[in-house]
Amino acid sequence: MMDEYQIDKARVRASFHRAADSYDASAILQQEIRDRMFERLDLIKLKPATILDAGCGTGHASLALGKRFSGSQVLSLDIALGMLQKTLAQQPLFKRILGLNRAAAICADIEQLPLANASVDLVWSNVAIQWCNDLDQAFGEMHRVLRPEGLVMFSTFGPDTLKELRAASSTDPAHVHVSRFIDMHDIGDALVRAGFSAPVLDVERFVLTYDDVMSVMRDLKAIGAHNAAAGRPRGLLGRGFLQKLTAAYEQFRSEGKLPATYEVVYGHAWKPAHSKTSGVSTVEFHPKKRSV
Structure with a gap:
């Protein structure tokens, strides 16, 4: 039986390729998550020689990681060619700031990393693994390419993400309108199964506000976050559905604005020097206060 939440990778690739030009102007939340x-x-002591930015987007984290870890080699990987072209457009910055003659860009899927075993020291991934169909496969690949005592550090979205849009779109129960997101504890279990040691995870919630539901949809489109689930509606959404969606979303209006909630899960874990694994730790992290 088909999993209606199965991600169509071809659609993900095409959507993010098309959104490359509009991504930076709209990805305010993604930038905030990256900063956090x-x-x-x-808080982590690390001197990586080789860094993989898995799901690099337009390359800002790749550049920042290279600046932070001077002398390291940064590998920027993304499933969408358009995103990598934006990363390569920063090549003069890579050259001037990092002393690299050429940025290393790889067009590939996180679930199938085209890298040698034990070839990197840090795998960094900012809000990308929610586009993976098999989290065990993705973490297994990260574990494979990490050297012993290497670090994986990531963020992704949890189940409360876009909960208002999910509830409002339930007026069309025959189709999937919002992706399925994995609970923090299940993510920790997947890290352990992949062989990582003592994963540490925490969660934050952000609420973005909009004037109307179409503005929510436009923001998602601008960053390439199209509905890529197998059970999505095919073709254009009808006026009737959009009217029902708009009416259903209104129940969440507060102080004149419509909210869009994002549950953000942060995690990191080490590849042990040996095969020993241990349990999951959940911590409370208190970042600097900022408005989004």
Whole structure:
């Protein structure tokens, strides 16, 4: 039986390729999450020689990682060619700031990394693994390419993400309108199954506000976050559905605005020097206060 939440990777690739030009202007939340990941990285002692930015988008984290870990080699990987072209457009910055003659860009899927075993010291992934169909496969690949005592550090979205849109779109129960997101504890279990040691995870919630539901949809389109589930509606959404969606979303209006909730899961774990694994730790992290 078909899994209606199965991600269509061809659609993901095409959607993010088309969104490359509009991504940076709209990806405010993704930028904030990236900054908070770097705050967490401040607490970790690490001197990586080779870094994989898995799901690099337009390459800003790749550049920042190269600046932070001077002398390291940064490999920027994304499933969408358009995103990699934006990353390569920053090549003069890579050359001037990092001393690299050429940025290393790889067009590939996180679930099938085209890298040698034990070839990188840090795998970094900012809000990308939610586009994976098999989290065990993705973490298994990250574990494979990491050297012993290497670190994986990531963020992704949890089950409360877009809960308002999910509820409002239930007026069309025959189709999937919002992707399925994995619970923090299940993510921790997957890390352990992949062979990582003592994963540490925490969660934050962000609420973006909009004037109307179509603005929510336009923001998602601008960053390439199209509905890629196998059970999605095919073809254009009818006016009747959009009217029902708009009416159903209104129940969440507060202080004149419509909310869009994002549950963000952060995690990191080490590849042990040996095969020993241990349980999951959940921590409370208190980042610097910022408005989004």
